[in-house]
Amino acid sequence: MTKNIWIDGKEANVSQRVGSGQVAFELLKNIENLDHQNNYTILLTDKPLPDLPKERSGWKYKILRPGRLWTRIAVPLYYHLVKIKPDVILSPTHYIPAFIKAKRVPIIFDLAFIHFPSMFKKDDLYKLTNWTKSSVMESSHIITISESSKADIIKSYKVPEEKITVAYPGYDEQIFGVIKDEEKTNKVLEKYRISGNYIIYIGTIQPRKNLLRLIRAFKTIENCKLVIAGKIKGKGKQAWMNEAILSEPKNLAIEEKIIFTDFIPSSDLPYLLAKAKAFILPSLWEGFGIPVVEAMACGTPVIVSKVSSLPEVAGEAGIMVDPESEDQIEQAIRLLVTDEKLRVRLSKKGLIQAKKFSWEKMAKEVINILENV
Numbered sequence: 574m575t576k577n578i579w580i581d582g583k584e585a586n587v588s589q590r591v592g593s594g595q596v597a598f599e600l601l602k603n604i605e606n607l608d609h610q611n612n613y614t615i616l617l618t619d620k621p622l623p624d625l626p627k628e629r630s631g632w633k634y635k636i637l638r639p640g641r642l643w644t645r646i647a648v649p650l651y652y653h654l655v656k657i658k659p660d661v662i663l664s665p666t667h668y669i670p671a672f673i674k675a676k677r678v679p680i681i682f683d684l685a686f687i688h689f690p691s692m693f694k695k696d697d698l699y700k701l702t703n704w705t706k707s708s709v710m711e712s713s714h715i716i717t718i719s720e721s722s723k724a725d726i727i728k729s730y731k732v733p734e735e736k737i738t739v740a741y742p743g744y745d746e747q748i749f750g751v752i753k754d755e756e757k758t759n760k761v762l763e764k765y766r767i768s769g770n771y772i773i774y775i776g777t778i779q780p781r782k783n784l785l786r787l788i789r790a791f792k793t794i795e796n797c798k799l800v801i802a803g804k805i806k807g808k809g810k811q812a813w814m815n816e817a818i819l820s821e822p823k824n825l826a827i828e829e830k831i832i833f834t835d836f837i838p839s840s841d842l843p844y845l846l847a848k849a850k851a852f853i854l855p856s857l858w859e860g861f862g863i864p865v866v867e868a869m870a871c872g873t874p875v876i877v878s879k880v881s882s883l884p885e886v887a888g889e890a891g892i893m894v895d896p897e898s899e900d901q902i903e904q905a906i907r908l909l910v911t912d913e914k915l916r917v918r919l920s921k922k923g924l925i926q927a928k929k930f931s932w933e934k935m936a937k938e939v940i941n942i943l944e945n946v
Contacts, residue, residue: 575611578943579659579675580604582615582634583643584666586622589804589836591777593682595863596718596742596935597665601625603936605632611944614659616648644668644704661713661943667705669712676713676946681705683718683860683881684725685781692780692857706730714946716740716939718861719882738942742863743932748839749870751924752847761844765834771798772876772906773849775842775864776856778803778815778833783855783878783896788821790903791830797910798829802845804836846871850916851909854883855896862886866930869923874916876905888929890922 585597601615605626612631615621618640628634637647648670652658661676662669669677686693686701693701709715709730715737717723723737752758762768776782784801791799805815822831837845846852852868853876865886868875877883879893887893892909894901909916 576660579662581664599932644670669708679708680716685858721882740938743930749867758844772851773800775802802834846873870927872920874919890926
């Protein structure tokens with residue numbers, strides 16, 4: 574039976590996609606490719622960017638206003654005005670539309686805001702705390718991105734296990750892989766002014782990523798730099814509580830060791846990963862950690878925290894550290910910078926581990942839920 578399915582595409586329709594935006598974009602791309610049976614309406618605040626799937630029979634875009642209070646006003650209003658109602662609405666965010674009778678399925682990424690509330694801005698924390706809870710309680714089914722997050726949702730909200738499905742994110746197999754083009758690699762390194770030995774962090778620059786401890790762990794490490802590849806938001810209200818992180822290298826007098834690149838497009842990342850001694854993600858809490866998989870797919874050894882979902886994602890291919898121990902972070906970095914045999918061994922394991930994850934597999938899981946919820 575053909576279903577009318579709405580998808581909240583707001584997070585996917587941005588130029589610099591990270592985290593939930595990346596998941597939303599890849600889901601749209603893969604669902605459109607895989608499912609020509611059901612009728613999809615993708616809800617946006619602006620016209621679709623050129624890299625979103627093109628409209629066709631069964632795949633349409635609808636621009637709604639206002640962009641603010643999107644799930645509280647714009648989407649519910651459209652729902653009540655339109656004649657043909659959706660059978661189910663997918664929200665690749667924590668927030669499902671309110672005041673709607675249709676079946677609603679959110680993607681709950683992680684509950685870091687419960688474990689580390691002080692690391693979120695007050696208005697974000699209010700929405701995450703209250704709206705996530707109402708989404709969980711009012712949803713017909715919940716998708717999450719790791720067994721760790723599933724267990725956390727069950728524990729925190731007392732929802733039955735059968736109401737939650739784990740659908741692992743993937744990586745772009747057309748972009749991330751073992752790089753052999755030395756000339757292009759050198760050009761990309763030159764573009765970001767990177768030379769010599771380095772390890773790399775890829776992700777947002779925010780407190781729960783534990784970057785302060787990572788920078789401090791680098792203080793006594795010689796002949797190696799730390800590349801922090803992530804979007805740097807502006808000052809004041811636009812900043813993501815990252816001022817302390819950005820100023821720490823100067824405080825420690827190790828500015829020459831730390832390179833902040835700002836946002837890097839996906840097409841450049843494999844070249845930076847190719848020359849890195851290791852990729853590191855020392856987060857205090859993660860729902861999944863897509864850059865870990867991207868690094869492993871490039872054959873780059875990974876260092877990750879031994880908390881939340883990260884052991885699940887890295888498997889036996891990564892070195893695990895206590896994220897609250899600067900000593901452990903420092904020792905893991907020293908080990909991978911100096912031990913080539915270990916790097917080769919972890920690289921081989923990482924290539925195998927990365928193959929467990931794919932966007933197509935995630936999209937198939939999601940389509941199955943939307944059809945059967």
